[in-house]
Amino acid sequence: MDQLAETLTEPGKLVYLESPANPNLAILDIAAIARIAHQKGALVAVDNTFASPINQHPLELGADLVLHSATKYLGGHSDLTAGALMTSAELAAAVAPWRKNLGQLLSPETAALLSRSLRTLPVRIRQHNENAMAVAQAMEHHPKVRRVLYPGLDSFTDQELAARQMKGFGGMVTIEVDGGREKSTAVADNLRLFLLATSLGGVESLVSQPCATSHHGLTAEERLKRGITDGMLRLSIGLEDSKDLIEDLNQALAKAFA
Numbered sequence: 001m002d003q004l005a006e007t008l009t010e011p012g013k014l015v016y017l018e019s020p021a022n023p024n025l026a027i028l029d030i031a032a033i034a035r036i037a038h039q040k041g042a043l044v045a046v047d048n049t050f051a052s053p054i055n056q057h058p059l060e061l062g063a064d065l066v067l068h069s070a071t072k073y074l075g076g077h078s079d080l081t082a083g084a085l086m087t088s089a090e091l092a093a094a095v096a097p098w099r100k101n102l103g104q105l106l107s108p109e110t111a112a113l114l115s116r117s118l119r120t121l122p123v124r125i126r127q128h129n130e131n132a133m134a135v136a137q138a139m140e141h142h143p144k145v146r147r148v149l150y151p152g153l154d155s156f157t158d159q160e161l162a163a164r165q166m167k168g169f170g171g172m173v174t175i176e177v178d179g180g181r182e183k184s185t186a187v188a189d190n191l192r193l194f195l196l197a198t199s200l201g202g203v204e205s206l207v208s209q210p211c212a213t214s215h216h217g218l219t220a221e222e223r224l225k226r227g228i229t230d231g232m233l234r235l236s237i238g239l240e241d242s243k244d245l246i247e248d249l250n251q252a253l254a255k256a257f258a
Contacts, residue, residue, distance in 0.1 A: 001029075004036050011041030018047040020162075023174050023210045023234040024227045025050070025149045027158035030165060034062030043091075049073070049201070053086075054125040055168040065091060070114055072201030073171075076124050080113045082106055124203070127239050128171030134242035135235065135249070136173045144183075144253050146231065147176040172200060173235045177253070181230035184209055186256035188233055193240060193248040200236035205245055208234045 004015070015037045019028040034044045045065040046058040052073040058066045068074055070082035083104075085095060099105070106114070129152075136150035148155070151162035152169035162169060177184045188196055194207040198214060208214065211230045215223055220230070237245065 001032060001036060004033065005040065008037065008040035008042050013037075013040070013042040014045060015042050016045045016047070018050070019056075020050045020151060020170060020172065022050065022172075022214065023208075023232060025151055025156075025172060025174055026227070027151060027162045027165070029161055030058050030061040030063055034064075038062070050172050051166060051170055052121070052125050052201075054122055055129070055170055056166045059086065061165055064088070069201075072199070073125065073128070074117060074121065074201075075114055076117045076121065076202060077113075078199065078202035078204065080110050080117075082110055082114055124239065125168065125171075128237060129168040131239065131242040131245065132171045132173050132237040133169065135237055135245055138246040139173070139175050139249060142250070142253060144178050144257050145175050146178050149174040149176075171237045173237055175233050175235065176229055177231045177233060177256070179231065179257070181209075181211060183256050184231045184233050185212070187249075187252045190252035190255040191248055192251070193244060194235065194252075200234075202236070203239045205238035205240055206236040208236075210234055 015033060017028050017033065019030060020026065030046060037044045043064040044062065045067060046063045048056055048058055048066050049069045049072050064087060066086040068084040070084045071080060074084060075082065132150060133152050136148050136153055139145045140148045140153060140155065150156060150169065150173045151159060151166065153159065177187055188207050188209055191207055194205045197206045198208045200206060210228050210232050211223060215228055
């Protein structure tokens with residue numbers, strides 16, 4: 001927080017953040033960041049994709065703009081590409097001309113699919129939350145899993161903050177497997193229910209390896225500085241039976257370490 005205050009030396013800046021963050025699910029104190037930013041004359045934008053509008057309300061915490069990749073939880077069925085921005089009428093008016101001139105308008109078919117999906121969003125998110133908690137708790141006791149990152153676990157560093165600003169802990173779980181990149185790759189390759197893909201938020205469960213996908217452009221040292229190890233696997237927990245997902249992870253881990 002001290003670094004943020006020192007950085008915002010000129011008015012008119014924008015503080016852009018993601019909470020929970022990808023892939024270590026770090027939780028940032030949105031209310032505290034908003035206070036500091038507003039004191040310095042800056043706006044605050046929060047990428048709320050991982051949390052969803054069911055689990056977290058950044059506008060109520062002081063954010064000025066909230067963004068969602070509607071491709072993820074809002075769409076929820078891996079069949080559309082869209083984005084959403086929530087803000088005040090004043091700020092929306094400033095964005096509208098850019099949206100129009102750059103052609104950022106949904107096709108009628110995509111809009112219809114998104115409208116359909118939003119009707120089931122609360123029910124889906126509740127199940128994502130429940131399944132993710134079950135998977136996180138199970139993996140926390142696995143002897144070959146070094147660390148489990150999930151905001152709902154008591155062992156999670158930012159659990160108290162997460163409980164204060166979130167209404168649910170989401171469907172994203174990150175596990176760190178013993179043996180580094182080689183073993184995490186073997187686990188991912190041996191999964192049968194989890195599909196290997198870098199997206200998230202759909203009805204199906206997905207697995208991705210950050211060091212080889214979303215963060216492969218960083219050096220190993222840069223990843224470690226951000227708390228991202230080669231043994232990490234990011235799990236997007238879907239709506240399957242949680243027992244089946246846990247069984248799939250257990251068999252994949254058993255094969256990887258056989």
